Each structure stands twice: as structure tokens, then as C-alpha cells.
Amino acid sequence: MKSSIKPSAAAQQPMIVKYVETTHNGIQSQTLARYAIGYVLRGTKCIYNGDKRQILNRGDVFYIGVGRHYVEDIPDGGQPFEQILFYYTPADLQRILLHLNITYGLNISNEHLCERCNGHAHVAMPGWNALRNFFANTNNYLRDEDFRHDETAENIKMTELIYLIVSHEDCCLKSKVLNNADAAKENFEQIVYDHIFDDVCVEDLAKQTNRSLTSFKKEFQRHFQMPPHRWYIKQRLMHSRLLLISTSKSISEIGNECTFPNTSHFIKLFKKEFRMTPAAYRNTHLGSRMQRQPEEENEADLLREAL
Numbered sequence: 390m391k392s393s394i395k396p397s398a399a400a401q402q403p404m405i406v407k408y409v410e411t412t413h414n415g416i417q418s419q420t421l422a423r424y425a426i427g428y429v430l431r432g433t434k435c436i437y438n439g440d441k442r443q444i445l446n447r448g449d450v451f452y453i454g455v456g457r458h459y460v461e462d463i464p465d466g467g468q469p470f471e472q473i474l475f476y477y478t479p480a481d482l483q484r485i486l487l488h489l490n491i492t493y494g495l496n497i498s499n500e501h502l503c504e505r506c507n508g509h510a511h512v513a514m515p516g517w518n519a520l521r522n523f524f525a526n527t528n529n530y531l532r533d534e535d536f537r538h539d540e541t542a543e544n545i546k547m548t549e550l551i552y553l554i555v556s557h558e559d560c561c562l563k564s565k566v567l568n569n570a571d572a573a574k575e576n577f578e579q580i581v582y583d584h585i586f587d588d589v590c591v592e593d594l595a596k597q598t599n600r601s602l603t604s605f606k607k608e609f610q611r612h613f614q615m616p617p618h619r620w621y622i623k624q625r626l627m628h629s630r631l632l633l634i635s636t637s638k639s640i641s642e643i644g645n646e647c648t649f650p651n652t653s654h655f656i657k658l659f660k661k662e663f664r665m666t667p668a669a670y671r672n673t674h675l676g677s678r679m680q681r682q683p684e685e686e687n688e689a690d691l692l693r694e695a696l
Contacts, residue, residue, distance in 0.1 A: 404477065404543040407531045410462045410470040415635050418459055418628065422579070423476040424569050425453045426550060426562075428516060428524040432470030435461040436511050437627075443513055450520055451513035452565045456582035457624065458511065459631055473524055473531070475550055482570050485551045497555050499567045506561035514562055520553055577608065581617075585624045586648045591617050625649065626662050633671040640667050 407430075416437065427450070434445040437459040445451055447465075462470040489495040506512045516524065527546055530536045536543075554563050580597050594617065595605035606617065613620045625647040632643045644655030644667075659667050 403537065404481075404540075404547055405473065405475055405527065405531065405537075407471065407473050407528065408462075410464060413461075413463050416459055416461045416631055417635075418457060418631055420457045420582070421453060421455050421476075423478055424455060424482075424566075425474045425476050426554070426566065427451050427453065427472050427474045428520075430471040430473060430524070430528060431468055432465040432472075433463040434470070434472065435463070436513065437461070438509065438511070443511070445513050448516050448521055449513055450516040450524075450562060452511060452562055454510040454565070454569075455578055456510060457585065457628070459627065473527055475547055477547065477569075479569055479571060481547065482551065482566070485548050486555070486570060488548065489552055489555070495552070495556065497567070499559060499564055501559040501561065501564040503561060503564075506565060512561040512565055514560060517557065523550060523553055578612065581609070581612075585621060585628075588648065622658060623662065626659055629655070629659065629667065630663070630670065633667055634674045643667065 410432075416435075429445050429447050429449050429451075431447055434449075434451070436443045436445070436451070436453070462472070464470045486497065490497070530542070530546070551566070554566050557563055577598050580594065584594065591605065592602055595602045598605060598608075600608065609617050609620070615623070629643050629647045632638055632646065636643075638646070640656070641652040644652045647655070649655035649658070656666055659670070663670055665673070
């Protein structure tokens with residue numbers, strides 16, 4: 390069992406991990422290098438997308454794609470927050486799907502189309518009976534030290550989980566998982582996510598993904614539902630928002646950390662995206678105790694310069 394450890398990009402992580410949080414640490418930024426299917430055992434989990442928040446409770450199952458995510462894990466009263474995550478790569482998924490098809494003749498189809506999950510990096514839904522029983526059983530296995538060091542046992546459990554999902558009726562979770570079977574898609578996404586805070590042009594990104602500029606832009610639009618420049622700005626603004634409500638860093642420090650060219654430009658873009666200045670956003674979410682009057686006056690001057 391892993392306690393108070395956040396999912397990271399470490400490739401040496403095991404396939405199945407239980408996370409336990411005893412304290413409420415607020416909104417946290419996480420970056421995943423592998424896809425993940427998770428289950429809330431206890432407490433409440435919040436996954437943020439822009440200004441929208443999806444709330445997950447005990448018994449909910451969720452999918453999270455590669456890249457950066459903003460989550461909040463909330464313990465239940467005096468009891469810790471607990472979740473189980475299964476990590477996998479497209480190669481893992483391809484191997485399992487092939488095994489299910491050859492060994493059991495499983496005919497897998499995916500006709501799910503829905504605006505709710507299209508373009509989103511995460512989805513969540515209540516777990517059905519078979520899935521809830523599966524995770525309860527997995528939780529018992531994770532108490533066994535031998536199981537947690539047995540790669541074969543992990544692969545068997547992962548195969549069982551994938552079977553339960555792909556044999557279920559069409560839904561957002563099933564659709565997201567099956568879409569991960571494309572290794573080329575994962576490579577494209579990983580390169581895009583790796584450069585969120587880098588000063589890199591679209592032409593260089595196209596070269597790194599072995600695509601022409603036109604092909605890269607079209608594929609980017611299909612993946613992320615918006616042009617590259619706009620998407621990168623949005624990701625940096627989302628990260629700046631987290632820093633505003635989770636740190637005491639100044640507006641200029643946050644703008645610099647999120648790689649905006651100057652503070653006035655950062656404020657202008659933030660106001661356009663969230664309809665308020667960074668200082669106002671911080672004040673709204675944390676109260677006036679986190680906001681110093683000199684900083685607000687300085688920000689007002691910088692905003693006037695930007696307009």
C-alpha cells in the first residue's frame with residue numbers, strides 16, 4: 390500500500406497502486422505518463438477541467454488520460470481518502486485485447502458517441518456491481534505483500550478489469566479505454582503534453598511528431614478540440630489558477646512560472662479566459678487574507694498598460 394504518494398510520470402511504478410491520503414491538501418497538479426483507471430474506495434475526489442469540477446464519491450470509477458490534471462482528494466471525516474489506480478500503456482491494452490479476442494473470441498465494439506466525454510481527458514461514472522466487487526477484491530489482494538511484487542498476478546487483474554469494461558454496454562469509460570489502443574496516438578499526446586511550459590513553435594512540434602504542419606494542426610484539432618496556440622495558453626492559465634489558490638506567490642511570479650512573456654500579458658489573458666483578474670480570482674477563492682492591497686494596485690496599473 391502506498392500512503393500519501395501522488396501518481397507521477399515514473400515509469401517504474403507498478404501497474405496497480407493503492408493511494409491513501411490522511412489529510413486534505415487542496416487542489417493538486419498531477420502529470421501522468423500512463424493512462425489510468427481508478428476507483429474511489431473512501432472519501433471524495435474532485436477532478437477539475439477549467440472552471441468545471443466533477444465530484445466522485447465512494448463506488449465511482451474513473452478514467453484519466455496522460456498529461457497534466459488537477460485533482461482534489463478529500464478524506465471522509467476522520468477516515469482517510471482511499472483509491473486504487475490501474476496504470477497501463479497502449480501496448481499493455483493491445484496485448485490484453487488480443488488475448489481476450491484469441492482466447493475467448495470476445496467481439497469488442499464501440500459505438501459510443503457523446504459530447505460529454507469527447508475531447509475530455511477524464512471521465513467518471515458509478516461503478517456497476519461486477520466492477521465494485523472487482524475493486525473490493527483487488528483491495529484485499531493489495532494487503533498481500535506477495536501480490537504487490539507479482540507481475541503475473543498484476544497482469545491477470547488488469548486483464549480482468551479490461552474485460553469487465555469492454556464487455557459492458559457502451560459508455561464513456563469503455564470508449565475512452567478502447568481509444569487508448571492506438572500507440573501512435575499516445576506518442577502524439579505525450580509530445581504535446583511534454584511542451585506545455587516550453588517556448589516551442591508549432592512547426593517544431595510537427596517535426597517531433599513526424600507530421601507535416603497541416604497534418605499536425607488537423608490532428609491536434611481532433612485530439613484537443615481547439616488550435617495548438619489556444620490550447621497551450623489555456624493549459625498555462627489553468628496551471629496559473631491552481632498556483633493562485635494553492636500558493637502565496639505573487640502575480641508576477643506565477644505569470645513567469647507559467648511562461649508568459651510579461652505580467653501584463655498574463656493578466657490580460659487571464660481576465661479574458663476567466664472574466665476576472667488573477668488577484669480578483671485569488672480573493673474570490675481564498676478571501677481577502679490572501680490578497681495584499683499593494684499587489685492589487687500594482688496589478689491594476691499593469692492591466693491598464695495591457696489594454
